[in-house]
Amino acid sequence: MNPSDLKYTKEHEWVRVESGGVCTVGITAFAVESLGDIVYLELPGVGEKLIQEGQFGEVESVKAVSELYSPISGKVAEVNQGVVDTPEVVNESPYGDGWLLKVEMDDASEMDNLMTADEYDRLLASDTH
Amino acid sequence: MTSTPKHDLESLNRRLLMERSVPGRVGYTLPPLDVPEQEGPPAEMLRDDLPMPEVSEGEIVRYFSQMSQANFSIDHNFYPLGSCTMKYNPKLDDEMASMPGMSEVHPRQQEAGVQGALKLMYQLQGYLAEMTGMAGASLAPMAGAEGELAGMLMTRAYHLANGDTGRKKVLIPDSAHGTNPASAAMAGFDVVPIPSDEEGNTDLAALQAAVGDDLAGFMLTQPSTLGLFDTNILEVMRVVRGAGGIVYGDGANLNALIGLVKLGDLGFDVVHSNLHKTFTQPHGGGGPGAGPVIAGERLKPFLPAPVVEMSRGPDGTERYTLGAPPQSIGKMGAFHGNFGALVRAYSYIRTLGDEGIRSVSRDAIINANYILSQLRGYYDLPYDRHCMHEVVFSARNLKRAHGVSALDVAKRLIDYGVHPPTMYFPLIVEEALMIEPTETESKETLDYFIDVMKTIAQEAAESPDLLHDAPHDTPNTRLDEAAAARRPNLRWRP
Numbered sequence: 001m002n003p004s005d006l007k008y009t010k011e012h013e014w015v016r017v018e019s020g021g022v023c024t025v026g027i028t029a030f031a032v033e034s035l036g037d038i039v040y041l042e043l044p045g046v047g048e049k050l051i052q053e054g055q056f057g058e059v060e061s062v063k064a065v066s067e068l069y070s071p072i073s074g075k076v077a078e079v080n081q082g083v084v085d086t087p088e089v090v091n092e093s094p095y096g097d098g099w100l101l102k103v104e105m106d107d108a109s110e111m112d113n114l115m116t117a118d119e120y121d122r123l124l125a126s127d128t129h
Numbered sequence: 130m131t132s133t134p135k136h137d138l139e140s141l142n143r144r145l146l147m148e149r150s151v152p153g154r155v156g157y158t159l160p161p162l163d164v165p166e167q168e169g170p171p172a173e174m175l176r177d178d179l180p181m182p183e184v185s186e187g188e189i190v191r192y193f194s195q196m197s198q199a200n201f202s203i204d205h206n207f208y209p210l211g212s213c214t215m216k217y218n219p220k221l222d223d224e225m226a227s228m229p230g231m232s233e234v235h236p237r238q239q240e241a242g243v244q245g246a247l248k249l250m251y252q253l254q255g256y257l258a259e260m261t262g263m264a265g266a267s268l269a270p271m272a273g274a275e276g277e278l279a280g281m282l283m284t285r286a287y288h289l290a291n292g293d294t295g296r297k298k299v300l301i302p303d304s305a306h307g308t309n310p311a312s313a314a315m316a317g318f319d320v321v322p323i324p325s326d327e328e329g330n331t332d333l334a335a336l337q338a339a340v341g342d343d344l345a346g347f348m349l350t351q352p353s354t355l356g357l358f359d360t361n362i363l364e365v366m367r368v369v370r371g372a373g374g375i376v377y378g379d380g381a382n383l384n385a386l387i388g389l390v391k392l393g394d395l396g397f398d399v400v401h402s403n404l405h406k407t408f409t410q411p412h413g414g415g416g417p418g419a420g421p422v423i424a425g426e427r428l429k430p431f432l433p434a435p436v437v438e439m440s441r442g443p444d445g446t447e448r449y450t451l452g453a454p455p456q457s458i459g460k461m462g463a464f465h466g467n468f469g470a471l472v473r474a475y476s477y478i479r480t481l482g483d484e485g486i487r488s489v490s491r492d493a494i495i496n497a498n499y500i501l502s503q504l505r506g507y508y509d510l511p512y513d514r515h516c517m518h519e520v521v522f523s524a525r526n527l528k529r530a531h532g533v534s535a536l537d538v539a540k541r542l543i544d545y546g547v548h549p550p551t552m553y554f555p556l557i558v559e560e561a562l563m564i565e566p567t568e569t570e571s572k573e574t575l576d577y578f579i580d581v582m583k584t585i586a587q588e589a590a591e592s593p594d595l596l597h598d599a600p601h602d603t604p605n606t607r608l609d610e611a612a613a614a615r616r617p618n619l620r621w622r623p
Binding site for chain 1: 552610614615
């Protein structure tokens with residue numbers, strides 16, 4: 001079960017709106033399970049602009065390298081240095097300490113383009129992801 | 130009372146070279162100095178943080194012999210590493226490449242003194258062009274990926290020579306080797322992935338939607354990395370060529386086609402051949418390989434330099450020279466490719482001859498389909514149709530039922546003396562196990578492998594931990610691959 005206070009992309013990223021229009025972005029438990037042990041993360045720098053559905057970084061696991069796509073448009077406010085230094089934190093806690101970025105959101109209405117937890121659960125169950 | 134030695138042989142034999150070093154121990158003796166002593170480099174240029182090992186000759190021979198025994202190679206046992214074509218490399222071809230006339234030539238030698246070597250290269254260019262149905266070849270690229278890059282640079286040069294500056298897009302199937310998008314991007318193109326349809330072929334609707342005035346080309350592996358012959362190929366050609374695009378053939382899977390299908394006849398404009406895979410060259414250690422690029426009429430003028438050309442003197446004698454095609458993209462490296470790999474491929478082709486080359490692909494395809502038919506029902510087949518030279522299974526059935534992954538199956542194979550297949554590739558297959566037996570394996574070996582794979586499927590159900598903890602019988606058992614990647618420890622430190 002994925003947390004109900006988050007919104008999800010079909011590329012398996014999640015976003016949570018915090019106070020003051022800042023969002024936290026990470027990857028889902030399904031993404032982590034599919035990737036296996038994550039060994040390296042390439043994340044943007046603070047101040048970089050992200051666009052919704054645009055690529056913002058890469059995640060490398062023992063199996064493969066995958067692109068990360070931004071769930072929302074905005075400016076990077078903070079990068080989780082903890083996961084850059086010890087990527088295993090993403091495996092251990094994808095919705096907690098394993099968050100990737102804090103982003104100052106441009107347009108709150110973009111949240112409507114994303115999936116709810118229920119919709120995301122259905123996507124995973126449908127086997128077409 | 131029995132006594133046991135304080136030292137055990139295993140830890141003695143596992144010492145790194147520097148750990149075997151003893152100050153003052155040497156593996157040589159020098160005669161007395163009979164020339165004036167010269168001054169060495171200035172003291173400030175000398176470093177003492179990179180000591181040389183001090184060992185006897187016997188110790189160093191033992192060190193490398195022990196390392197070779199810890200290694201796994203095709204000369205030891207079955208090596209069904211999908212996509213890599215780990216066929217047996219005939220010793221004859223090694224012998225040919227080791228002949229002084231082959232191994233002691235120097236790339237700076239004058240052409241008149243290396244006519245034999247140049248003739249060999251000229252003939253090899255011709256054989257490759259003939260086998261792929263192309264017009265000409267350059268042997269310069271030194272690996273498959275360099276051949277891909279050459280092909281993409283030629284594609285670019287071709288469009289620019291036509292004054293066609295807006296063709297920036299290269300289409301690549303989602304099953305492709307990762308080197309394809311990398312090569313296209315290095316050549317300055319934008320890469321657009323094309324999905325596969327449910328048969329594992331190129332999705333024609335997606336292809337149709339992606340082509341336009343900005344199309345530079347399409348990179349296609351035939352058969353695909355799913356081990357399947359793309360039966361949409363003629364329609365793909367019609368769409369891409371109709372839009373003015375170049376069709377690039379990734380020759381990684383040429384072992385399925387050689388002597389049976391000419392890529393040029395299918396409509397490909399340019400292709401590379403991994404000589405180390407399809408022909409011969411031991412390549413388990415990462416090289417050296419050879420990735421000649423072979424072009425049809427449209428792209429032949431753009432081939433990388435040098436190419437070997439032949440002319441006749443006044444008395445009719447053949448003269449071989451190094452030249453450059455008229456609109457060549459230039460050089461891919463300092464000289465003319467990995468000559469030793471070229472000699473091995475030449476020797477292999479000449480030894481097998483016409484009929485022998487045909488049997489290579491036929492037998493490779495039969496062997497792969499034999500494995501497919503025998504393991505159907507034990508492992509999932511995401512695309513259950515006749516395969517070409519390799520077969521892609523999925524361990525997802527074992528994962529769902531018993532929590533056993535493709536990685537666990539691969540590790541357990543090591544206990545049975547078999548090299549693991551390629552795993553988790555192609556990326557579009559969940560828990561992929563990609564098995565390429567090659568043509569050089571006997572039915573007895575294939576039956577052993579099939580038996581082992583069935584046994585492992587049964588072990589997955591009955592005692593999954595046997596697989597989770599595998600391998601059990603190797604000097605190192607299950608490695609922590611994540612820790613090795615996160616905190617690599619790659620060298621000896623004092």
